[in-house]
Amino acid sequence: MFKKILIANRGEIALRVIRTCKEMGINTVAVYSTADKDSLHVRFADEAVCIGPHPSRDSYLNVANIMAAAEITNADAIHPGYGFLAENADFSQLCADSNIKFIGPSAKMIQSMGDKITAKETMIKAGVPVVPGSDGLVPSIKEAKKLAKKIGYPVMIKATAGGGGKGMRIVKEEAELESNYLSAQAEAGASFGNDGIYIEKFVEEPRHIEIQIAGDQYGNACHLSERDCSIQRRHQKLVEEAPSPFLTEELRKKMGEAAIKAAKAINYESVGTVEFLVDKHRDFYFMEMNTRIQVEHTVTEEVMDFDLIKEQIKIAAGEKITASEYFPKGHAIECRINAEDPMRDFAPCPGRIEYLHTPKGLGVRVDTHVFAGYTVPPFYDSMIAKVICRAQTRTEAIAKMKRALEEFLIEGIKTTIPFHLKLMDDKRFIEGNFNTGFINEFDWIEED
Numbered sequence: 245m246f247k248k249i250l251i252a253n254r255g256e257i258a259l260r261v262i263r264t265c266k267e268m269g270i271n272t273v274a275v276y277s278t279a280d281k282d283s284l285h286v287r288f289a290d291e292a293v294c295i296g297p298h299p300s301r302d303s304y305l306n307v308a309n310i311m312a313a314a315e316i317t318n319a320d321a322i323h324p325g326y327g328f329l330a331e332n333a334d335f336s337q338l339c340a341d342s343n344i345k346f347i348g349p350s351a352k353m354i355q356s357m358g359d360k361i362t363a364k365e366t367m368i369k370a371g372v373p374v375v376p377g378s379d380g381l382v383p384s385i386k387e388a389k390k391l392a393k394k395i396g397y398p399v400m401i402k403a404t405a406g407g408g409g410k411g412m413r414i415v416k417e418e419a420e421l422e423s424n425y426l427s428a429q430a431e432a433g434a435s436f437g438n439d440g441i442y443i444e445k446f447v448e449e450p451r452h453i454e455i456q457i458a459g460d461q462y463g464n465a466c467h468l469s470e471r472d473c474s475i476q477r478r479h480q481k482l483v484e485e486a487p488s489p490f491l492t493e494e495l496r497k498k499m500g501e502a503a504i505k506a507a508k509a510i511n512y513e514s515v516g517t518v519e520f521l522v523d524k525h526r527d528f529y530f531m532e533m534n535t536r537i538q539v540e541h542t543v544t545e546e547v548m549d550f551d552l553i554k555e556q557i558k559i560a561a562g563e564k565i566t567a568s569e570y571f572p573k574g575h576a577i578e579c580r581i582n583a584e585d586p587m588r589d590f591a592p593c594p595g596r597i598e599y600l601h602t603p604k605g606l607g608v609r610v611d612t613h614v615f616a617g618y619t620v621p622p623f624y625d626s627m628i629a630k631v632i633c634r635a636q637t638r639t640e641a642i643a644k645m646k647r648a649l650e651e652f653l654i655e656g657i658k659t660t661i662p663f664h665l666k667l668m669d670d671k672r673f674i675e676g677n678f679n680t681g682f683i684n685e686f687d688w689i690e691e692d
């Protein structure tokens with residue numbers, strides 16, 4: 245087992261990793277930007293190294309400084325958390341070349357899932373269902389028109405280097421194809437330095453349901469059931485839950501098996517997530533694979549009663565997976581609390597937290613790095629806490645979440661708590677009758 249892990253991240257996930265390391269008897273090294281010098285991850289780690297000023301590219305993305313911090317502290321592994329360097333293949337490779345274990349997949353695995361066309365081809369070969377579409381890149385508008393006619397409108401134009409909605413366009417009819425092809429291509433080129441485009445049938449009103457998986461260095465892979473992440477706004481998840489209110493036992497089994505096939509197809513090592521689109525007929529299609537621990541891993545931890553960070557560290561240290569022995573129980577819901585003003589189109593709301601009381605009690609978990617007197621810096625992601633409620637049934641989990649959100653007191657900054665409170669009272673949410681378009685239709689601002 246590792247003796248010392250450097251955590252190349254900040255905020256709640258840095259704290260989350262430090263907690264498990266302590267429980268495993270592993271020493272920890274925090275790295276921090278000058279803006280984060282008073283953060284809890286700095287305080288709770290055994291050692292801390294400043295890696296640069298507040299812009300991410302100068303600190304949390306500054307590979308040279310992070311590697312130097314690992315070397316001077318003699319860390320034998322690096323945990324990347326999520327975001328920042330978590331899915332950077334070059335960084336994974338550099339760790340391997342420097343004899344420091346990257347707690348995550350190899351560069352090759354990250355690359356094979358980072359390029360969406362390669363990922364899709366791998367899934368087709370493995371027998372995982374994908375959305376019908378082009379056979380690889382679509383190099384010209386002429387080709388695109390021919391294909392779209394064959395697939396049938398509406399179609400979706402996607403960037404092979406994409407993800408998270410960038411370089412993505414819905415095309416309803418042929419007259420709209422040329423302009424959308426060109427703008428998607430330009431956006432992809434500017435964002436990713438790769439303007440490769442492909443085409444798929446547009447799946448209408450899909451659910452976003454993802455399967456948590458784990459694979460070890462010996463070719464074993466298992467899944468830890470699903471999370472429903474359909475409640476999103478502009479490709480940012482707001483609420484996640486497990487189990488999905490939409491899945492039948494039969495579909496759960498099929499999607500779980502497909503996710504294991506996906507993991508085994510690339511000999512996946514570490515924990516990861518296979519994302520699917522599920523349409524109204526309950527047909528499901530591979531969308532993307534996330535080769536990192538995700539924000540919402542906590543939902544799975546609660547229904548499985550299982551430490552995913554511990555499993556991830558054990559896998560990296562060469563142990564066999566143990567996750568396959570665990571089964572979901574009850575229901576868990578997570579609300580992401582962001583320092584944003586939901587009344588002003590979710591505008592970021594950094595600033596000093598003057599007063600804080602976090603909810604507590606049976607089945608309530610709050611993962612957060614903030615405290616009374618903490619100043620939320622304007623430079624980073626606006627998520628300041630995750631509230632996860634676990635109960636025997638979905639109805640009880642919703643009731644518990646309402647109670648917990650009412651108990652959550654933050655003064656000094658605006659947060660998304662009022663939004664979540666309204667959502668927990670919404671008829672469609674309570675019925676489990678929603679898809680990825682739900683938030684656009686959800687009229688939550690109170691009229692006087």
Ligand code: MV4
Binds near residue numbers: 375450479
């Ligand atoms: C789709 C789709 C419909 N049809 N692909 C959004 C992000 C990127 N990872 C893929 N996305 C989508 N791909 C086809 N063929 C709809 C989306 C989509 C979406 C997916 C999951 C969650 C929220 C979403 C919001 C808008 C669009």
